[in-house]
Amino acid sequence: MTGAIDRVLNHALLAFFALMALGPIAGVVLVALHPPDAPISGLALPDGLDLSSFRLAWREGGFGHSLRSSAIIAGTTVLASSVLAILAGYAFATMRFRGATALFYVFLFGLLMPFEATIIPLYYDFRGLGLTDTYWAVILPSTGLSIAFGTFWMRAFFLSAPRSLVEAARIDGASSLTVLLRILLPFGRPAVLTMVLLVFMWTWNDFLLSLVMLSGQNILTAPLSLAFFQASRETHIQLVAAGAIIVAAPVLAVYLVLQRQFIRGVVSGSVKL
């Protein structure tokens, strides 16, 4: 009897939180589906599937340009930080070298330090180097930020991987790099993909760094362009909603693609536990 009550309560609670999470998103989607000139108040259902707000927002907001910039920034950051974090995490987890512990704390410090505290000095540094208002002004700090997390994450994965796998490969004659590329990375695809997804999401959604580093004249990231668009079309709520969906769509797409990879990448049975 208590089991049944438990189940009902559990489901009610889960449904409540799902509603809390999905409600606003549903609201945005519904609003965006209204034509640009329709009067909207509250949570109104659209008459039909009308994509004209998306078309108008895309044209007026210049999202094509800013999505491309964001893709360049996020792609480069993900690539650079993943490669560096995998190599660094591998070294921290499997190799013994002088100063390893101290160096790892330096990496950890990067994780603990609030990013906002560094952004003003960073701006002056980059201006001194003449790098503000370039892709590098966003890519380099984002990469630095992501490496701290990525190294921590990959080190934890490499430490959890069965030691005997690495040892077997070493006895089989594999070099450190071969062990990493042929044995550990295929084995650890879920861990790598999770890192890629998180870093992509953080970089894509970054607002503060691009706001400070970019003037908005040459390069505009997607969240920045959304902010500018929102400021200029404040009364056109369906256009702003459409813009928000356009900007969020790539993150959702990457998530969905990688999600399927996760399931396929799950490995088991190599080592009897």
Added chain:
Amino acid sequence: MAPVRFERVHKRFGDVVAIHELTLDIADGEFMVLVGPSGSGKTTALRLVAGLEALSGGHIHIGARCVDRLPPKRRDIAMVFQDYALYPQMTVYDNLAFGLRVAKVPRDEIRRRVDAAAEVLGLGDLLRRKPRQLSGGQRQRVALGRALVRQPQAFLMDEPLSNLDAKLRVQTRGEIKRLHAEIGTTTVYVTHDQVEAMTMGDRIAVMNEGRLEQVGDPDTVYHQPANTFVAAFVGSPAMALNAVDVVTGDGQVTLVRDRLRLVVARAACDLPARAMLGVRPEHARLWSDDAGLVGPVDGQVEYVEALGRETFIGVAAPGGARFVLEADGAYRIRIGEHVRFGFIPGRLHVFHPDTGAALGRL
């Protein structure tokens, strides 16, 4: 193929001494079993040969080479791990071929060797499968195959059977022995299972707390244990060990413990006034007047293990001494019953009471 030699090998982990001055010669083509309880240093010894741990002192030779400072890949050994350590994302074929590919062996040669190993181990139908699609026994055979294709100087096996069920273990035990007989590669085999050690080893090295207690062929280790540790560790059920007083008279020795008195012919060796008396179950029999046993001793049955072919009877004797008797067949006796028994002369082991070293047999 090559001999493997430990020369005063020492290994510390921090303050813990894992291996203490181990000297052991393993002959070319020999099947040497390192056996001991957990923490005895047997696996560490194996990992030192593999190069997975660094020596704290001493030397290890494989063949004519001193391998102290060589990385694992240059030692020309192959290892079978307890958890098999198969590469999960590779097929069985790729698992077997991996080491050869890394060594840049020509493709035809790889195919030939993998096929040969698969043939020997009956893996032919499984070559396209991934490890997770295999049963425990099949994975175990792939792990063996991976060692086999390398054609190394020596095989190192770290408790390769411990994850198999009892029946499969016995079967695989035979298979490994057969393989060794066919190929004749020097093998160092680590196990905590003394039955495995007895049945597989050309020789057995019994280890305890980082020290080598005894090395010899299974027969010697079983019948002439060097000390009480080896005596109690090897054999199942274990040898019964009881402290006794030794009274030496003319032509005979009397072993005394409370009302327990055993009169035996005098030994060739000198005995101290106190000793440890060790008796294996098969040398402690139910009393029969014409069997020529040493005794009789009266005791009370504490437990009965009927295995079908034989029955082991745990007995409490006078003075708190405990023995295990072996009776043929399914012998019917109940706990608490009185039992009279004796010992086969010449089969009573006597050990030093303090050092535990073997003194002789009575």
